[in-house]
Amino acid sequence: MTRWVGASVPRKDGIGKATGQARYADDLVFPGMLHGRTIRSTVPRGRVRSVQLDFDPTGFTVVDFHDIPGRNACELIEQDQPFLVERDVRHMAEPIVLLAHEDRERLLAATVDIEYDADTPVFDPLESQGVLKAIDIVKGDVDAALAKADLIVEGTYRTGHQEHVYIEPNGVVAVPEEDGVVVYGSLQCPFYVIKALKSLLGASRHIRVVQTETGGGFGGKEEYPSMIAGHAVLLALKSGRPVKIIYDRVEDMVATTKRHPSIVRHRTGVTRDGRLVAMDVEVVLDGGAYVTLSPVVLSRGCIHAAGPYRCDNTRIRGRAMFTNTPPNGAFRGFGAPQTEFAIEVHMERIAETLGMDSVTLRELNALAPGDTTATGQVMRDDCSARLVLDEAVRRTDFRAKRDAYRGSNRAVGLSLFYHGAGFTGGGERTLNSKARLDLTERGVRIAVGSTEIGQGTRTMHAQIVAEAMGIPYEAVEVAQPDTSVVADSGPTVASRTCMVVGKILEECAVEMKTRLGAMSPAEYFAKHGGFSVLRKFEPPDWVEWDDHTYRGDAYATFAWGCDVVELEIDRDTFEVRPIALTAVHEFGRPIHPALARGQIEGGTAQGMGYALLEHVVMRNGAMANAQLTNYIIPTSLDTPEFDVVMLENPYPGGPFGAKGLGELPMDGPAPAVVNALRALALDVREVPATPEHLAECASR
């Protein structure tokens, strides 16, 4: 029995948020502070011919690329994306000039005339000649197996952009300090920002990054805040004053990252009795104008592309392509929602072709312990594909409902999915994350760079430490992520904050407890003073991965899910009304059941928006509906009732058996919705399935 782990204790940050006292980036005010603004490109591709300031410069600070003391490249996987355009423009809304002024009205009224020599842009990833990253996964002999298959089913599936719509837009404040600068910001990865700023500023300037309370991230504040921080720092250093840059909603939607659009093509060989014998998959992602995180998004997308199924002959060919649109980036699920949409809709079509029950097809092929994935990873006992499928089918009485609704305007649809937790392949080993626990006069303090972005980092980490040390939850405090104070526990991404960082904290706590002996933290502190325990992450010793051949254990473990959605369609307007959604998830063990449930409900709602509502309209390389008036996310009235089931199958490598959870719920809703629409005789192969698109499908 555990006391704190498994209990829904009050959130550490709950009351601050419920009283409005929590401080977000835009709530910070510093004496002498200026407001910053970014002047952006208005062509999708070309060269800057001239830049003309068309305002009275009194009181303004103006920055362009000449003001960069170090390297004009936003350091990430590659160094190809400039902080400020020097000459070549590769997408709309690319930053060119920065302005700052203490009066916001004057700042917004200032105009800058930029002339360009325009080039012909490329918007279609299938027409692009620029391969940003290629990945090939090969298992067995696909061509031979396809030749011998009883049937071959083919299909092409598409997904569109998706905008994060964290309700707090991006924002940072840069404040000059004696020998350097401190950045306060709404962000997920303070140590990414530090790395980018060090490259930008060169020299040995002292830089500190502090995460303020962050109003949602979902991946959207993983890489882009480094860019905004760079801009604010350049303005702050030139003016010698604090500079705040807060994007408004339009700028946030037009300029920052989105989910990668995808085109996934399947050719699958099956036997008449429904066994998958060959899977040939091609994945194309639209990377946008710079590399940013696209190689790793493609990697996760490809690894998940064969779905949670066994098949001895699998070939997955992935390409991320350059186009002249703003770079696409991290978004909850990170490539997997796109490819799992494709395979789950394809499975439904395979069943249809075979004349077979699609649940039976999944039962026959679902991964089980001992089976191998496309990368050759052997499933261990924590593989739960059948567990979640069986429970979802039983609980919803899926087959009976499906049959009963036939011929009506109501239908049910199902999807089976999985999500690898933590960085892909050798990523966790390379990250070499650290966590630290401090013994203080108040008790124990967690000092990690993992950020609270709503998911409950502070609370869940404190529970793990309290449990492992046998001390009250209230005696554990959590330091605000400040890069000069906390240990670099790696980025807050990839469903790794609980499973990976939580595990290091558990080990820190065990070590601290041993050192305290029979004494309480207070007794020890009174007698000997404080001390700290710092530990590094050690991946399980059996994890093997070859980045060149793409063979091995892609993830230490996977979380599993099965969604069943029930919906109704209006045959005149093609409006779809989701009625209920059952989400059966297995993610080891919930540390905090109410927080875990919140992740599942919230991620599922986001997935429902992806499925039905969220349509990014791109015109001439820029988002044309960059407003919440016409980019529609689910409201309370669009969101169905959720029936959430959390099954347990502890993972020995996680803290108290926990796996990663945050991204899993995003993978299931879109294919479940489209599979329900298929039961209504609508042959849908892309999302969002807007009424306009469904009308098109119906008239085909």
Added chain:
Amino acid sequence: MRFTLNGETREAASPPMSRLLDVLREEFGLTGTKEGCGEGECGACTVLVEGEPVCSCLVPLVQVDGATVQTIEGLGDDHPLQHAFMNEVGAQCGICTPGMIMAALSLGDSPSLDEVKVALAGNLCRCTGYSAIYRAILKVKSP
């Protein structure tokens, strides 16, 4: 411009066409009211004017001349809805929370789930899928 803010009579010096949101946040330092979209779609800036929920990003200061305005700060730190939002995890990232709570205040006694949904339809939350917010509100309003 004079109005009653969280129970006290206050004089505002901002220009009459200033957004009420900016007056609250910048002139009075009440930063619990948040800006999410600036066009009345997200509801993060919801405050009560004469007891009715409004998006303070759409209301010019002149319009509240002589009126009563209540913000999240006016609830103090011990309101049952605040505790319920904390205990039911109705707040994740927290940026929509003050606006959600202000919108919920306008609900009558013992609302049904459908009434709660309608009352919150102008307040976007991207974290919770709304369910935990319903649980928090119903716990207080329809125990």
